[in-house]
Amino acid sequence: MRPAPVDDVPPEDGLGGSGVLYELKLDGFRCLAFARGDGPPYLQSRSGRDLSADFPPVAQAVSRLPGGLVLDAELVAWRDGRFAFEELLRTRAAREADRIVLGLIAFDVLALPGGRDVRGLPLAERRRLLAEVLDGVPPPIQPVLATTERAEALGWVERLADAGVEGLVCKSAASTYRARGAGQVWVKYRPxxxxxxxxxxxxxxxxxxxxxxxxxxxxxxxxxxxxxxxxxxxxxxxxxxxxxxxxxxxxxxxxxxxxxxxxxxxxxxxxxxxxxxxxxxxxxx
CATH class of the missing domain: 2.40.50 (OB fold (Dihydrolipoamide Acetyltransferase, E2P))
Known part of the structure; x- marks a missing residue:
């Protein structure tokens, strides 16, 4: 699902009136992370390319997750106290030489361990499941910072701008996961x-x-x-x-x-x- 751009952050009763989840918008590579049990992990870019070989620390972390788990996430790099998108464009060797910190910030779960497809569940339920499956999972995999309070989300954007946070992704709590497009149930806001x-x-x-x-x-x-x-x-x-x-x-x-x-x-x-x-x-x- 790809959020549509908007000029203003929707109110808490917006996006259909079922409640809104406000998430930090991070500047990285969008990817789906497939934990495949005994098989190698798969980090799928939006174009369908496997990113695993380019980002071994993240791939190794995904390989330790329960088999069958599929996450929708943002692959990010961190340098000098801020998110650094440009580091993702460098070679693996260059990043390793400079000891660039990588992370996988998960914001949705599409399938649970064992392969149960949960895309048809409302987002609020998927977020609960995401918190459960990532409970106790150490970095570099982390859930995205999110809230249901608009004022709190706007405060994050203001305070974290210097850390490279781009804005907010705002999602209807009732939204199911559709593979193509998101209409106006997922929207993105940049200051x-x-x-x-x-x-x-x-x-x-x-x-x-x-x-x-x-x-x-x-x-x-x-x-x-x-x-x-x-x-x-x-x-x-x-x-x-x-x-x-x-x-x-x-x-x-x-x-x-x-x-x-x-x-x-x-x-x-x-x-x-x-x-x-x-x-x-x-x-x-």
Missing amino acids: HDTVDATVTALTGTATRPRALLLALDDGRSVLSAPQLTPVQARRVAEAAAGRLGEPVTDPEHGPVHPLTAPLRAEVRIDTGRVLRARFVRLRGD
Whole structure:
């Protein structure tokens, strides 16, 4: 299941009204961990690749779990007091040379020892089962930090931002586990900041722009996402009328309409390892 992005943390009676579980969102490799008894463990990436050989400490820990247990989890790295996604991209030898700490942070159980499929149970029950099967299991395998109290979860995000915590994953307590998509029963929230930026070009047409090429005041450049809404596109087209130069090809974004006189915009910057800028409005100054 993959959570859908949202701009705000849902209330405790949101996501269907059955209660919400708020979990820390960690920056790592999503994987399913299969404990196979006498067989070798299997760490399955989202693309289906086996990660076991690349992360032996985690694989060895999974091999000590009861056979038939399947966990949904995040494989993470820890360095200098914070989660360090970039360490996961290095070679196994480089991580071992620097003694990088690895972990498997479990947030769901899909099958119990012996192979009993529990995906059809509500999340609240699966979380109870997860706590039972991981009771007494030492690191590097740990359950994710979670709460049913919205205020507590927001406090975690604020206090743990410096440790590399990205945000929250919020889940309906009644949700079953569906292999494809999660609709709006699982959502993810990243804190964001609103900043000013300069619109330097438009994609799409002059009358129906799709996105804005933005220059942030710190020197970075980014294409706005997602696509502008019809109302936003109309307002941008009206403001850009008379300011558009001849179309050119941007080496990264393809055909664009550059602005001969810049527009200023307010954009929302999401935290995380990938720069994301969501258009909010044009500024009048």
